[in-house]
Amino acid sequence: xxxxxxxxxxxxxxxxxxxxxxxxxxxxxxxxxxxxxxxxxxxxxxxxxxxxxxxxxxxxxxxxxxxxxxxxxxxxxxxxxxxxxxxxxxxxxxxxxxxxxxxxxxxxxxxxxxxxxxxxxxxxxxxxxxxxxxxxxxxxxxxxxxxxxxxxxxxxxxxxxxxxxxxxxxxxxxxxxxxxxxxxxxxxxxxxxxxxxxxxxxxxxxxxxxxxxxxxxxxxxxxxxxxxxxxxxxxxxxxxxxxxxxxxxxxxxxxxxxxxxxxxxxxxxxxxxxxxxxxxxxxxxxxxxxxxxxxxxxxxxxxxxxxxxxxxxxxxxxxxxxxxxxxxxxxxxxxxxxxxxxxxxxxxxxxxxxxxxxxxxxxxxxxxxxxxxxxxxxxxxxxxxxxxxxxxxxxxxxxxxxxxxxxxxxxxxxxxxxxxxxxxxxxxxxxxxxxxxxxxxxxxxxxxxxxxxxxxxxxxxxxxxxxxxxxxxxxxxxxxx
Amino acid sequence: xxxxxxxxxxxxxxxxxxxxxxxxxxxxxxxxxxxxxxxxxxxxxxxxxxxxxxxxxxxxxxxxxxxxxxxxxxxxxxxxxxxxxxxxxxxxxxxxxxxxxxxxxxxxxxxxxxxxxxxxxxxxxxxxxxxxxxxxxxxxxxxxxxxxxxxxxxxxxxxxxxxxxxxxxxxxxxxxxxxxxxxxxxxxxxxxxxxxxxxxxxxxxxxxxxxxxxxxxxxxxxxxxxxxxxxxxxxxxxxxxxxxxxxxxxxxxxxxxxxxxxxxxxxxxxxxxxxxxxxxxxxxxxxxxxxxxxxxxxxxxxxxxxxxxxxxxxxxxxxxxxxxxxxxxxxxxxxxxxxxxxxxxxxxxxxxxxxxxxxxxxxxxxxxxxxxxxxxxxxxxxxxxxxxxxxxxxxxxxxxxxxxxxxxx
Numbered sequence: 001x002x003x004x005x006x007x008x009x010x011x012x013x014x015x016x017x018x019x020x021x022x023x024x025x026x027x028x029x030x031x032x033x034x035x036x037x038x039x040x041x042x043x044x045x046x047x048x049x050x051x052x053x054x055x056x057x058x059x060x061x062x063x064x065x066x067x068x069x070x071x072x073x074x075x076x077x078x079x080x081x082x083x084x085x086x087x088x089x090x091x092x093x094x095x096x097x098x099x100x101x102x103x104x105x106x107x108x109x110x111x112x113x114x115x116x117x118x119x120x121x122x123x124x125x126x127x128x129x130x131x132x133x134x135x136x137x138x139x140x141x142x143x144x145x146x147x148x149x150x151x152x153x154x155x156x157x158x159x160x161x162x163x164x165x166x167x168x169x170x171x172x173x174x175x176x177x178x179x180x181x182x183x184x185x186x187x188x189x190x191x192x193x194x195x196x197x198x199x200x201x202x203x204x205x206x207x208x209x210x211x212x213x214x215x216x217x218x219x220x221x222x223x224x225x226x227x228x229x230x231x232x233x234x235x236x237x238x239x240x241x242x243x244x245x246x247x248x249x250x251x252x253x254x255x256x257x258x259x260x261x262x263x264x265x266x267x268x269x270x271x272x273x274x275x276x277x278x279x280x281x282x283x284x285x286x287x288x289x290x291x292x293x294x295x296x297x298x299x300x301x302x303x304x305x306x307x308x309x310x311x312x313x314x315x316x317x318x319x320x321x322x323x324x325x326x327x328x329x330x331x332x333x334x335x336x337x338x339x340x341x342x343x344x345x346x347x348x349x350x351x352x353x354x355x356x357x358x359x360x361x362x363x364x365x366x367x368x369x370x371x372x373x374x375x376x377x378x379x380x381x382x383x384x385x386x387x388x389x390x391x392x393x394x395x396x397x398x399x400x401x402x403x404x405x406x407x408x409x410x411x412x413x414x415x416x417x418x419x420x421x422x423x424x425x426x427x428x429x430x431x432x433x434x435x436x437x438x439x440x441x442x443x444x445x446x447x448x449x450x451x452x453x454x455x456x457x458x459x460x461x462x463x464x465x466x467x468x469x470x471x472x473x474x475x476x477x478x479x480x481x
Numbered sequence: 482x483x484x485x486x487x488x489x490x491x492x493x494x495x496x497x498x499x500x501x502x503x504x505x506x507x508x509x510x511x512x513x514x515x516x517x518x519x520x521x522x523x524x525x526x527x528x529x530x531x532x533x534x535x536x537x538x539x540x541x542x543x544x545x546x547x548x549x550x551x552x553x554x555x556x557x558x559x560x561x562x563x564x565x566x567x568x569x570x571x572x573x574x575x576x577x578x579x580x581x582x583x584x585x586x587x588x589x590x591x592x593x594x595x596x597x598x599x600x601x602x603x604x605x606x607x608x609x610x611x612x613x614x615x616x617x618x619x620x621x622x623x624x625x626x627x628x629x630x631x632x633x634x635x636x637x638x639x640x641x642x643x644x645x646x647x648x649x650x651x652x653x654x655x656x657x658x659x660x661x662x663x664x665x666x667x668x669x670x671x672x673x674x675x676x677x678x679x680x681x682x683x684x685x686x687x688x689x690x691x692x693x694x695x696x697x698x699x700x701x702x703x704x705x706x707x708x709x710x711x712x713x714x715x716x717x718x719x720x721x722x723x724x725x726x727x728x729x730x731x732x733x734x735x736x737x738x739x740x741x742x743x744x745x746x747x748x749x750x751x752x753x754x755x756x757x758x759x760x761x762x763x764x765x766x767x768x769x770x771x772x773x774x775x776x777x778x779x780x781x782x783x784x785x786x787x788x789x790x791x792x793x794x795x796x797x798x799x800x801x802x803x804x805x806x807x808x809x810x811x812x813x814x815x816x817x818x819x820x821x822x823x824x825x826x827x828x829x830x831x832x833x834x835x836x837x838x839x840x841x842x843x844x845x846x847x848x849x850x851x852x853x854x855x856x857x858x859x860x861x862x863x864x865x866x867x868x869x870x871x872x873x874x875x876x877x878x879x880x881x882x883x884x885x886x887x888x889x890x
Contacts, residue, residue, distance in 0.1 A: 103834060105848035129528045133585045146584060164586075167522040169514030170620070171584060187517045205581050211488050212582075215495035216543060217533040220742045220756055226536025230529065241531055249534050259743040260753045295670050304657050305726055307677040308670065332730070333677040373729030373778070375771075 002027070005037040006085070009180065009191045011155065012077045016070075019089050023063040024056040029093065034085035036155075065095055069102050076117040078124075078156045087113060123153050127160045130235050131175055134203040143186070144171040149199035149238060157182050158191060165189045199238065206240045213241040219252035220259065287316060287401045290394075291335070294367050299390045302368040302383065307332045312363025312398050319477040320360040321404035323395065325413040325446055329378050332369035337362050338447075345447035346410075349463055353470035361402045365409075365417035366391045380448075388417050399439075406477045407439060408470070411446025419443075430469050432476070442476065444469035485568055491578065493568040497548040497559050498594055500744070501651075502707055502737040503626065504529070506540045506589035509646045509702030512622040519620030521583060523590065523646065527624075530587055541592040541626060542582050546570055546608055550596030554653070554664035555751050556712045558744040559596045565746055569598075575611045580619050590624030590646075591615070597630065605633035605641065612644035624702070631667070631675040638675070642682055642699035647734070650675045651707045652727065655720045659713035663751070676731040679704045683732075703734035710764060711757040712741040716786030718779075721767055725778035728771070738764040763788040770795055773826055774819045791881035796822040799859050806871050810862040811840050823855030855880070 006014045015034075022032065065073075073088050087109050094100040105111045133146035146168075152160070157175070161182035164173060168184070175182045181194045227245075236242035285293040294309025303309070310327040313336060330340030338346050350357055365388060371378035383391070395417055399407075409415040416422030418441045419433050428443045435441055450462040485493075504527075511524030529538035547569035548559040558565055570578075579591045593611060595604050608627055615621040627645040629638060641648060650672055654660045657669040679700065686699035706727060708720060715723075724736040740756035747753050767788060770776040774795070781794055789797045799806060799822050808817050810832065818829045828850040835841060835849070843864030846853055858870040858879075870876070 101838060103831070104838075105831070106845050111848050125526075125528070129530050131586050135585075144584065148586070163522075166513035166515045168520065168584070168586075169517045170520050203585070205585060208488060208491060208578070209582060209585070209587050211491050212495050212542070213531060213533065213539065215492045216499045216539060218499050218535045218537075218742060221535040221537075221740070221758060223536035223758070224534055227532040227534050230538065231532040239531065245534055252534065256743060256755075259745055259747070260755075262746070298657075304669075307673045307730065329730075333681050335674075371726075371729070373725040376728060376732050378726075378729040 001033050002031060003033045003035060005035045007037050008193060009158070011036055012074045012158075015077060015085055015088070016074070019092060020063055021056070022089065023093060023096070024060050026057055026060060029086055029090035032086065032089065034089075063092065063096050065092060066102070069095060072117050073113065075120050075159065076113045078120045078154050078159050079116040080154045081116060084113075084116065120154050120156060120159075124156050124160045126235065127152050127156060128163050130231075130239060131164070132206075132238065132240060133173060134200045135205070136200055145173065146171060147174045147176070147200035149176050151238060152177055153234075155179065161189060161191070202240075210241050210244055214244055214248060217248055217252075219248075219255040222249065222252045222256070224249055285397065287311075287398070290397070294394060297367070297394070299393070300387045302366070302370045302387060305371070306368040308335045309367045310335055310337055310364065310369075311367065311394075312361055312402075313337055314361030314363075314402070315359065316402060318359060318361040318402055319405045320355075320408065320473060321399065321402055321406075322360055322362045322408045322410065322473075323414040323418060324362070324364045324410045325448075326364050326366035326380075326383055327369045328380055328448070329369070329371070332378075337364055341451055342446070342448035345450050345463065345466075349447065349467040349470055352467045353474060355470050355474050361398070361404060363395070363398055365395060365414045367394050383413060385416065388413060392417050404477075405440075406473055407435070407441040408473045409441050409443050410466075411449060414446070415441075415443055429465060430472065440476070442469060442473045444473075487574060487578075490568040490570055490574070491544070493566050494545045494548060494570060495543070497545045497565070497596075498543045498592075500558065500739060500742060501543060501592070501594060501628070502537075502739045503592065503649060503705055503735070504538050504540050504543075505647070505702075505705070505735060506624040506626075507702075508734070509624075510698070514620075514622050519622050520580065521590070521621050521623030523622065523624045528589055530589065540589045541624065542579055542588045542590070543592040544570070544575070544578075544594075546575065546593060546595035546604070546611070547598055548596050549598050551599075552597050552664070552666040554667065555748045556653075556663055556709055556741060556744075558746070560748070562748070563744075563746045572607060572611050572614060576614050576619060579615060579623075580621065583621070583623055588623075590621075590626070592626040592628075594628035595630075601630045601632040602634050602637060605630045605637040609637055609640045609644065612641065616644050626702075629675060629679070631671045635678070638678060639682065639699070642679070642686075643697060645700055646702040647704065648679055648700045649705045649707070650679070652723070653707070653709060654713055655708050655710075655715040655723045656713065659715060663712060673730070676704065676706070676727070676733070680731045704731065705733055705735040705737065707737040707739055709741050710738050710761055711754065712751060716782070717760070717764060717767070717788045718782030718786040720764060721771070721778040721782055724768060725771055736768060738768070759790045760788070763790060763794055767794045770798075775816050776820075789877075792877060793822075795820070796855060796880055797877075800876050803871055803876075806859040807861040807867050808859065810846075810860050811836060821856055821859050823852035823859075825850070 004018050073092065077084055077088055091109055091113060095102060100107055100110060105114065127150060131148045131150050133148045136147045137145045157177050157180040161175065164175065165184050172185045176194050176196065178197065179194060180191050183190050290311045291309065294311055297303050297309060310331050324338060327337065328340045328342060331337055347357065366383045370381045370383050372381050407418055409418045412422035412425050415425065418435050420436060425445065429445055431443055433441050433443060445462055445466050447466065450459050450466065453459045453462055507527035509524055513522035514520055527540055529540045531539040533539060548565065549567050549569060550559045551561055553560045553562055575593065582588045593608055595608055597604050612625050612627060615625065625645045626647040626649065627641050629641060629648045629650050631650050652672055653664055653667065660667055660669050682699045686697065710720065727733050727736055738761050740758050740761040742756040743753040767781045770781055771778055781798060782788060783801065788794050808821060815829060815833060818824055818832060819826065831849045832841060835845065841862055843862055858867045858876060861867060
């Protein structure tokens with residue numbers, strides 16, 4: 001039986017060095033007894049890595065394991081279980097020899113190691129959470145200095161301390177635990193066995209912290225077990241705020257009852273003066289105040305889900321009014337029509353047709369975005385006939401204000417809104433029809449139809465058709481002037 | 482009025498902030514002060530530095546800048562018509578409290594909210610000044626969460642996003658009608674537009690321009706919101722519907738649900754009740770199902786619109802949809818395994834990894850981290866068959882706690 005003493009500081013790194021040597025010498029796990037060194041420094045010197053037993057076997061490849069595996073094993077080695085070093089050595093050999101799959105929880109030793117890794121990670125996390133520094137800055141110091149006393153469950157000081165170095169880079173600090181002390185001075189992190197086993201003196205800010213802790217607590221929601229499961233009592237003695245907890249729990253039911261029993265009070269006289277007033281909407285709406293009126297529209301349920309109403313855009317007496325279906329995700333966010341992917345198709349076709357978007361009135365048959373939420377997306381949903389009919393009120397208002405020479409209905413919804421019929425688009429496109437009140441409408445495809453087509457050739461064909469129709473619309477509108 | 486001490490102000494303004502549920506301090510930009518020139522780090526997993534006896538974690542210094550407010554939201558302790566004590570922090574006081582608490586490892590950062598004083602712009606400008614001072618003067622690299630005021634000017638929102646990690650705007654209530662009734666000065670439309678604005682700015686900040694120049698930083702840890710549960714008559718179905726719309730429309734990191742809780746000095750319009758804590762808990766579970774388990778909002782709530790308080794919503798869904806069960810653990814796809822009660826994303830991933838090597842047996846499931854008591858009626862694999870259990874009429878009773886005599890008081 002070989003006895004290997006690991007040092008108190010740098011335990012895990014020393015284990016790794018020994019394991020490499022032992023593996024090259026094919027030393028079986030049961031032939032090694034691991035100890036963490038209370039024995040003193042001279043013992044480590046007398047016992048160099050691997051020892052003087054069997055010589056390294058050149059035919060044995062050096063022990064290597066994936067980074068993820070080494071990380072987990074080294075974390076588990078911070079556990080307080082005395083068997084951890086032997087277990088980890090045995091597992092490392094089996095993993096390296098492919099006798100065991102990493103992550104196979106049906107293997108009892110591996111499962112044990114993974115459980116211990118989890119326990120250590122939790123302990124490290126709790127140390128990051130529950131260390132409480134006290135100000136110990138000397139009077140004439142240039143750097144602030146803080147000190148803390150903490151009692152972890154496992155040997156985690158070395159693993160947990162770098163977090164504090166990254167977080168508190170501009171101050172000096174000391175964290176003392178029953179075994180090791182971590183010290184950070186002028187940017188240098190060092191470890192030493194703990195000399196003074198006492199917490200640092202109290203600090204005035206602690207009183208403010210306790211005030212905060214007591215005030216943020218809501219006595220009407222008392223749930224003690226939820227607190228103790230995350231902040232177990234073993235940590236309480238080094239938490240200044242924990243001293244308040246018993247009284248807070250005791251007084252909570254009476255405080256909650258008091259709030260319920262207290263009668264509602266009457267409001268003070270000056271309150272009415274302080275309240276801000278929102279301007280009311282005027283009854284008749286024109287193009288100028290179309291936006292706020294649309295925002296407030298709740299004739300159908302779509303409005304209550306969308307971000308905002310999206311009015312049309314363009315000069316007041318534009319010769320051409322182009323009507324799409326409804327705003328999409330991008331239009332809903334921006335409050336402007338045809339700015340999303342379909343808007344880009346429209347712009348491309350319009351440019352190709354020689355149509356200047358700034359000179360036509362561009363709008364939608366339905367003014368709010370109708371969608372189905374799917375995770376972090378909104379899926380466009382086609383408006384119903386009822387919604388189209390209700391929203392025609394707004395479209396008619398825009399038509400009366402702009403009085404375009406020609407309407408262009410892009411897609412089924414616009415065709416339904418303007419002609420009452422939204423079917424058979426592909427056979428109707430490129431044709432001139434009339435609205436119920438006799439205005440001319442040119443029927444064409446919706447730009448998003450082009451985007452939905454599966455293959456590129458069909459997309460190009462559809463875009464060409466849309467471009468042709470827009471060019472035709474331009475000619476008709478020019479002729480009717 | 483006598484000058485209040487810092488301690489008095491802290492007591493008043495922390496008390497006023499406790500109805501906000503948000504506590505996240507994770508995600509966003511990775512920063513640290515390893516260079517020795519600043520204070521703080523953030524970007525990893527958030528840390529809860531303490532827990533109050535209400536079971537809520539304390540990770541941020543959660544305070545109001547002031548609890549003076551010109552709005553009259555019926556559910557709020559700080560409404561203009563309430564008789565609570567009022568106080569106001571100066572910019573420097575908030576900065577000092579944050580830094581001194583942070584140096585002692587009490588907190589992960591600051592969550593600053595405020596009542597509306599004078600005007601939304603004035604209030605927002607003061608909040609931005611606090612965040613800016615922390616970042617520029619104190620070199621503070623910890624977490625900052627600012628509660629945005631929906632009506633504030635775009636320049637102020639832009640500045641808020643530059644200094645803060647997370648912005649949030651509370652929708653407050655699940656329906657527009659309830660908001661109009663209970664918070665007359667707030668507008669659901671304005672709130673949604675503010676959220677849309679934050680999403681657009683975040684997306685713009687992530688885009689790289691043609692010249693390869695990165696746009697300036699904007700709220701790297703995203704945005705969140707909060708809904709009060711139980712102050713109006715909205716059903717759980719409506720609440721989840723609203724939440725799912727908000728997740729989809731504005732890419733929110735989180736929606737928080739806050740059980741309406743008795744407040745000192747209540748309004749006559751809202752009767753005080755015991756906070757519906759179990760309902761709040763079930764809503765969080767349902768929210769998790771939407772975000773991590775692939776459920777859509779309309780699948781989760783039953784026809785009545787209210788979640789079952791006695792059993793968790795995933796179990797309730799499985800019991801109501803028994804035709805899909807039992808699933809064969811060795812063959813079912815990931816999406817279906819995630820719907821099995823007692824299986825979580827992590828245990829499902831472990832199952833899928835293990836399935837590549839061998840066929841799973843019933844005994845393997847416990848080490849994978851499954852809750853078998855919940856899973857039993859819904860799975861079949863070597864070593865276990867649910868037989869008639871899946872279709873057992875009393876399946877719900879197996880899981881629901883035994884009926885209790887109602888307390889008369």
